[in-house]
Amino acid sequence: SYELTQPPSVSVSPGQTANITCSGDKLGDKYTCWYQQRPGQSPVLVIYYDDKRPSGIPERFSGSTSGNTATLTISGTQPMDEADYYCQPWDSSSYVFGTGTMLTVL
């Protein structure tokens, strides 16, 4: 089965930039989306098509892909961004999620 690897945790100070990576075989051949999940809440789509932001998602969220790695970047991180983040390459043969990254803002 297709496997995706994310760092279990990332820490960042308020106002700084957080980078969350997602690695998988031939990830660059797929479009990747990212979800934010705050504690006790449902996931929210924050990036799709590698780098597109849905309506209502702040501009500080951005995405990119290079080779086998997709990256979610949060610029000027705010305390409200503290959450779990999951990547998901969109592939009609398997809809696997990344292992998830807990972002701590401190």
Added chain:
Amino acid sequence: QVQLVQSGTEGKKAGASVKVSCKASGYTFTGYYIFWVRQAPGQGLEWMGWIDPKSGRTRYLQKFQGRVTMTRDTSINTAYMELSTLRSDDTAVYYCAKEGELSLDYWGQGTLVTVSS
């Protein structure tokens, strides 16, 4: 506005079945697939399968084949996920989500299913 409203918390005994509903509003129900995703306590997201509300066609993750059935009722814009022969490791929050542009753009509030032995 798009909304997916799921049925409430369920408590089941091992071996029983559970059926979770997902009522859609704010968009054309038959125009987008509905996906089902689950999340065990303290764990990550796990895709279970999807249903095309227009045709009723389904696809399930192999690990759930034979135990999961996804259906829909287009007259009331509602999708259903039934999981049978429940085990303790099926204890999880079950989400429905609407297909977006190569993504899941709207999610239900989740339904907690607790399985006891």
